[in-house]
Amino acid sequence: MSATIYDVAKEAGVSIATVSHVLNGKGKISRERREEILRIIERMNYQPSAIASALTSKKTFTLGLLVPDISNPFFAELARAVEDEGQLLGYSLFICSTDNQDRKVESYAALLRQKGVDGVIVGTGVGDLSALRPLLDRTIPVVFVSREYPEAPGIPSVVSDDYAGGVSAARHLLALGHRRLAVIAESEAVSSSRERVRGFRDAALAAGLPSFGKLVRAGGIREGRLQGLRLLQEPDRPTAVFCCNDLIAIGFIQAAKELGLRVPADCSVVGFDDTILASVTDPPLTTVAQPIERMGQSVVRLLVQAAEGRGAERERLVLSPSLTVRASTAPLASRLPGLAEGE
Amino acid sequence: MSATIYDVAKEAGVSIATVSHVLNGKGKISRERREEILRIIERMNYQPSAIASALTSKKTFTLGLLVPDISNPFFAELARAVEDEGQLLGYSLFICSTDNQDRKVESYAALLRQKGVDGVIVGTGVGDLSALRPLLDRTIPVVFVSREYPEAPGIPSVVSDDYAGGVSAARHLLALGHRRLAVIAESEAVSSSRERVRGFRDAALAAGLPSFGKLVRAGGIREGRLQGLRLLQEPDRPTAVFCCNDLIAIGFIQAAKELGLRVPADCSVVGFDDTILASVTDPPLTTVAQPIERMGQSVVRLLVQAAEGRGAERERLVLSPSLTVRASTAPLASRLPGLAEGE
DNA sequence: CTGAAAGCGCTTACAG
DNA sequence: CTGAAAGCGCTTACAG
Structure with missing residues (x-):
């Protein structure tokens, strides 16, 4: 075993209370x-046990992060930002991949409660908010990131302005002359996706488009590809598509290639998120960039404020996304789109 | 506050020892x-405090994972595998991004020690192994994954057979008729990269190549691109390149495109890792696939064995990589490569 | 400025 | 089969 506070106290000829005080900078101790x-602490290489101090002080300096899947680049990048900011503020991070399953959300929530985390960041989808009860029951601070649940009043959140992101995607495509649009959204259950679609729709209608275009749903690459194959083989296929995340966009581009269509010449594509994937695809993806790093920093600050009893200053923080134009979008070709296919 | 073991004991009219026994399945308690x-536990919604039990039992059921960067897809995917296997065995995971800096390695090591983790998985580069001293001093079990340190005897590791991976990359390119090869390796300090290069070289020489080709170094996309620009503008530019990870390969492909060269027509590219990135690039990347999921599972098992005192069965587990052929490699064009550029 | 003592919520011999 | 009691390594009023 290694040294305890008793060893240090004995060595120094003082009480453990005194050692504790110098450790925590409390009380007045003569210089x-x-x-x-x-x-002596240095010499004995003494490091206080976080466990023992947690038991007495009720603080573990540990946070939990619930995400659908840490191997998804968006959440991996978010996790990095969260980890760094937590580290800065003295907090460690438990990482929890839920696959958006309430069962896993609840089991992780119970686990984190047992571990005594000081707060948890929820970036995962939660179908039934009661899955978070183990946390809320014990009044462990919770903050949402990238998702919001209006049914959960009083729980702060950090999101990007998804509505505005949808608007900027639509305006970009409209400015390029596109009129025949389509949207591939995530599940209706995902609040952020709903907002993105709403922004896109409003901007399209505001521009005088008679209709808003087809709307289909997908989650990741595979489904994006499938929906792409479908959309692109319809007689009135769209000349531009807005995909509610980069993964879907990637799947869509794959579908286009398989059909011998060129992106952006035959169809423009806009994604959402701007993860590393967006810069790596061919063509590089025009996408609505979420300020992932700032989101991560902000949730942690908000959460730590709550955890430390300094009431969160705001309940809801909305960060602005920004359109990153790369090469997957282009002006509408002058020929009538679709003609080549023999309509 | 929520219920403690005392509340349950009182409610049940027994001692806390008895409650503890039924909780842990120890001792004999009448049915x-x-x-x-x-x-009663159910009814009171009692959940034992992991902190208190850690303080007495000296087990936290928590592991640490040191990686260079959790937002790097390879490590994100590895982390997912580690998390899942840990979860299965009852362990939670602290995630620690070190940027391969010994300073951060050491500070995380000290932190994990204070937190009383039961073991730590080291997938990060460590320049000076003494950075791990906080762990080793306290005889906290450590296992390496994806890296090895022969200077650290007695510390188990799980790696893929990097040498074999290098061999298979070389054989693939040789079989396609390529003779003018190049390698973009990671830093000499990275053991896995050294082995990959060694395998590649041996296979090339064994095939009767007079020389093994140019060797340059890079870390990620940016450097891969830079080295690509350089290599591809030399008079005797290679017709095939082996990149020691997918990120470098991606940077290389970008460089080729910038120079108006086609991959694989003008230059074949083989990567290493087979992260999600490899399937998303254009062309999709031929790459040596590490069995990331199995590696994650295996390290956790090895580590937990060590942590639970069941001596690790083996000191070193070597998993076989396998070549995934996609579209970034092709037979050597019949024309003399490089002629087009006016050599 | 410093110390004695209680207490955090468990586990674990040990005794019966 | 069950309980009393010590102990894990700290923090925190409280007293002096």
Whole structure:
């Protein structure tokens, strides 16, 4: 076993209370004593047990992060930002992949509660909010990131302005002359996706489009490809598509290639998120960039504020996304789209 | 506050020892008593404090994972596998991104020690192994994944057979008729990269190549691109390149495109890892696939064995990589490569 | 400025 | 089969 506070106290000829005080900078300790004790701590290579102090102080300096899947680049990048900001503020991070399943959400929630985390960041989809009860029951602070649940009043959230993101995607495509649009959204259950679609629709209608275009749903690459194959083989196939995340967009581009269509010449594509994937595809993806790093920083700050009893200053933080134009979008070709296919 | 073991004991009219016993399945408790107590636990929604039990039992059921960067897809995918296997065995996961800096490695090591983790998985580069001293001093079990340190005897590791991976990359390119090869390796400090290069070289020489080709170094996409620009503008530019990870390969492909060269027509590219990125690039990347999921599972099992005192069965587990052929490699064009550029 | 003592919520011999 | 009691390594009023 390694040194405990008792060993240090004995060595220094003081009580453990005094050692504890110099450790935590509490109370008044004479400068000489303090320095003497610090020296001994150093020499004995003493490190206080976080477990013992957690048991008494009720603080673990640990946070939980619930995401659908840590191997999904968006959440991996978010996790990195969360980890860094947590580290800065002295908090460690438990990572929990839920696959958006309430069962896993609830089991992780119970686990995190048992572990005594000081707060948890929820970036995962939660079908039934009661899955979070183990946390809320014990009044462990919770903050949502990238998702919101209006049914959960009083729980702060950090999101990007998804509506505005949808608007900017639509305006970009409209400015390029596209009129025959389509949207591939995520599940209706995902609040952020709903907002993105709403923004896109409003902007399209505001531009005088008679109709808003086809709307289909997908989750990741595979489904994006499937829906792409379908959309692109319809007689009135769209000349531009808005995909509610980069993965879907990637699947869509794959579908286009398989059908011998060129992106953006035959169909423009806009994604959402701007993860590393967007810069790597061919063509590089025009996409609505979420400020992932700032989102991560902000949730942590909000959560730590709540955890430390300094009431969160705001309940809801909305960060602005920005359109990153790469090469998957282009002006509408002058020929009538679709003609080549023999309509 | 929520219920403690005392509340349950009082409610059940037994001692806390008895409650503890039924909780942990220890000792002999009469079936009726057990069931009665279980019922009360259920009713009171009692969950034992992991902190208190950690303080007495010296087990936290928590592991640490040191990686260079959780937002790097390879490590994100590995982390997912580690998390899942840990979860299965009852362990939670602290995630620690070190950016391969010894300073951060050491500070995380000290932190994990304070938190009392039962073991740590090291997938990060460590320049000076003494950065791990906080762990080793306290004899906290450590296992390496994807890297090895021969200087650290007695520490188990799980790696893929990097040498064999390098061989298979070379054989693939040789079989396609390529003779003018190049390699973009990671830093010399990275053991896995060294082995990959060694395998590649041996296979090339064994095939009768007079020389093994150019060797340059890079870390990620940016450097891969830079080195690509350089390599591809030399008079005797290679017709095929082996990149020691997918990120480098992606950067290389970008460079080729910028120079107006086609992959694979003008230059074949083989990567290493087979992360999600490899399937998303254009062309999709031929790459040596590491069995990421199995690696994650295996390290966790090895580590938990060590943590639970069941001596690790083996000190070193080597998993076989396998070549995934996609579209970034092709037979050597019949024309003399490079002629087009006016050599 | 410093110390004695209680207490955090468990587990674990040990005794019966 | 069950309980009393010690102990894990800290923090925190409280007293002096």
